[in-house]
Amino acid sequence: MENGRSILNQISGQLNSDSFLQEHWQGTFDEYLDLVRADPKVTRTAFQRVYDMIMSYGTYPVEGKKGLIRYRFFDDPVNDGRDGIFGLSKPLMDLVNVFKSAALKYGSERRVLLLHGPVGSSKSTIARLLKQGLERYSRTEEGAVYSFGWKEEDGSILWDPMNSEPLQLIPLKHRQEICDYLNEGRDPNKETDYIVEITGEVCPLSRFMFNEKLEKANGDWTKVMDQIVVRRITFSEQDRIGIGTFQPKDEKNQDSTELTGDINYRKIAEFGSESDPRAFNFDGEFNVSNRGLIEFIEVLKLDVAFLYDLLGASQEHKIKPKKFAQTDIDTVIIGHTNEPEYRRLQSNEFMEALRDRTVKIDVPYVTKLSEEIKIYEKDYNTKRVRGKHIAPHTLEIAAMWAVLTRLETPKHHGLTLVQKMNLYNGKSLSGFTTENVEQLRKEAKSEGLFGISPRYVQDKISNALVVNSQSSNLNPFMLLNELEEGLKHHSLIANEDMRDHYRQLITVVKEEYTDIVKNEVQRAIAADEEALTRLCGNYLDNVKAYTQKERVKNKFTGEYEEPDERLMRSIEERIDIPETRKDDFRREIMNYIGALSMDGKSFDYKTNERLQKALEMKLFEDQKDTIKLTSLVSNVVDAETQEKIDIVKARLIRNYGYDEESATDVLQYVASIFARGDTKKNSDAA
Incomplete structure (x- = not known):
């Protein structure tokens, strides 16, 4: 039997000490120059690093969509798809195209990226994936990032608080000479040849240290470089290195020092002045996110006073810490907001400058049924959840209702909302080509920017699993009842007309479910290979x-x-x-x-497929009377009929994923439909 020490020894054997040493590399400034000459990509800008990080996972085409590609990065392959983004191929392409443009320095690098969409549409998930992706990428050789510190007389090292690029230490008049050396043999017109450029200045603290040591070296900056220690850094949101997150608080309590740092009053006595950078904490979100990415949660809730910091950081790549000159930063600024906040931005004349410096990426709800189903299967990805069986089509029906709430009523005469949903899902319909379907999407520009959030459906699935604890199954009707009941108190439904529309759509999906299970039972009854x-x-x-x-x-x-x-x-x-x-x-x-x-x-x-369906339906009509399915409703079943029903039930379990209870439920439900049909026929005959 293993004890605590043995398991620790087992884990220790799996750790890679070489990898640890690589991630914590330290060296001299001249060694860093050798690193840069060998691999100039270590000096990439933040946008270049984000773009390369995304592309390092590869791409693949979207089936049936010419010109659309998927980025594997957004499938979250590292975590087995835990935070994978389903659908949204076009918005994600738009986002990555902005990163590419910014990486090539076409102007997008001077913009705030604004993810805009309804609540629960994956905006925060996209930002989280980017932050986590950068953290992982910085730990790889391909994504290595370096910063520096100053050797102190007592042997300690004072690290640059903003993790600045070491090449920024080179004085302006010598930068071209250094760049020529580093870029020797590389062609700036070749995409594969990365060219080193040195832009920006170090932070006020490092500038102070540089000037102080330069004076002691009698102006010989190369001697100052001998006192530099270059180190490799890895991004970490937890450790506040390269990744920043800002969430606005009460407007009356917002303080810009949260973004740009603040004076350390305890150190003023030691250094004698508020203007001494050693008495300043460069720990604002912009400071810590230098070289990486900063996320602004609900960015449009920022106080107007904050906009100056945001605009300077995006347009000029500079921030203004208290008591100091403007300071260079290199960071990707990504914010997200919802529709009401964005409408307020458009109507606020004081926000005009922000609108002009914003690239808006719409992140709508999913409008393709198969992708919406995957969202719920991600959380409820087995047929059993804590001992409860989720009956077939339960998640599908919930997804169907959610998607229908997000679609605009078709303008095309005779096209129903359900048919439109099926067309979007890749099904064929007489008279509609791929071009027709694309035209339908173009006509409905706001589709996906309204409707029911996946978060609401997920909450109701959880509730339904608890509320129906007496049953070992969760079936579509249980879940639909929970979805409908929750509409009474849904805080994001604007008016009663919308609430009534959502209720009507629940009736629609119940009808769709009825057709689905009738067809399944028919096929189970007709699944006699020899007879077919x-x-x-x-x-x-x-x-x-x-x-x-x-x-x-x-x-x-x-x-x-x-x-x-x-x-x-x-x-x-x-x-x-x-x-x-x-x-x-x-x-x-x-x-x-x-x-x-x-x-x-x-x-x-x-x-x-069509002929098989026709044969099964014909055989079902021929056999349903011999099985006497309707006798299930009366609970009076003879032994011969029960044997036939058990065969059908076994087929439902084997071929369609039912268990004993859910198979019995669906047979009784379909039997009641046929019983009502027989009653109706008899009353019509009378």
Whole structure:
């Protein structure tokens, strides 16, 4: 049996001391110059580093969307997709294009990136992924970052508080000479050749230390460089290195020193002046985020006085600490806000300067059903959650309702909201091409910027799991009831008309669910392989005779008869083949069989989805009366019928993911539908 020491020894054996030493490398300034000459990318700007970090994970095309690509980074592969962004391919492309433009210094590097969208649309998740990604990237050789410190007489090292680039220590008049040395043999016109540029100045403290030591060295700055210790740094939000986060508080209590640092009054007595940089704490969010990224949470809630710091940091790449001159910074500024706050920005004339320096990236809700389903499967990614089985289609139906709330009513005559959702999800619909679907999206510019948040649905899934604790299952009706009940107290629903619209959509998805489970039960009943094969053979014999104008031999009498039109139409009508199209459909089937035969292959009805569906529906109609499914409602079931029902239930469990309880529930629900249908037929006949 293992004890505490053995497990610690096991972990110790897995640690890589070489990697630790690399991450904590220290050296001289001239050694750093050698590093830069060998790999100039260590001097990249913050935007260049963020862009390279994203691209280091690779890309892949979006299926069915020409020109759209996905960045693997936003799938969060490092954490098995825990914070992965589903959908939103176009907004993420827009965001990365801004990073690329800024990396190439086309002007975007002087802008505030504003993620704009409704609550719960992944804005914070995107910012969190970028921050965590930078932390990981700075620990790799490809993403190495370096800063410096000053050797003190007592042997200690005074590290630069803003983790500035060591090359900024080189005086202006010598920078070109150093750059020429570092860039020797590299072509500035080649994308693969990174060219070193030295811009900006060190922070006030390092400037003070440099001048003090320069005076002692009688103006020989190369001797000052001998007192420099260069070190590798790794970004860390927790340690406040390279990653900053600012969240506005009460407007009356906002203080700009939170961004740019403040005087350390205890050190004034030691150094004698408020203007001595040694008596100043360079620990504001802009200070600590130098070389990396700063996130502004709800950025538009900032007091107007803060805007001067924000505008200077974005446009001029400078901040103004109290009592000191403007100080250079290099950081990516990314903020996020919601629609009401953004509307306030547009109407506030004092915010005009900020609007002019902002690149807005819309981050809407997902409007593709399959992507919305993945959001909920991420948290409820197994069929059992703490001992409770989530019945098939439960998450799908919740996602369907959420997506429908985000769609605009179609302007196209005869197109329903559900059909529009299905088109967005990649399903085909007669009369609609890919171009038509793109046009639908273009017409509805605000889709995804309103509607129900995934967060609301996730909360209601959690509630439904608790409220229905007496059941071992969570089924769609339980969840839909919870979603509808919560609408009464939903604080973000603007008016009663909207609330009524959302309730109506719950009715719509209930109808969709009914169609789904009816079809599943039908297929489970008709999942008799031998019977389907016989029915298919019979149908194809008749189709062959019909298309070749021949007669069919009756298996029982041995006589030749006309093709059974009634049989063929009873199958074809199941998949809406009209009378006028029956000849075309039958010829398509025979041509397909002929093509397979030429390749030495035999026909299998399972390879033709439409024909398989038609055969299953026909077989279901023929068999449902023998199974007496409606007897489930009356609870009077004979042994022979129970045996057949158990077979169907076993198929639902095996093929569709039900368990015993949920399979029984869905059979009883579908049975009640057929029972109501029989009652309706009888009343109509009377």
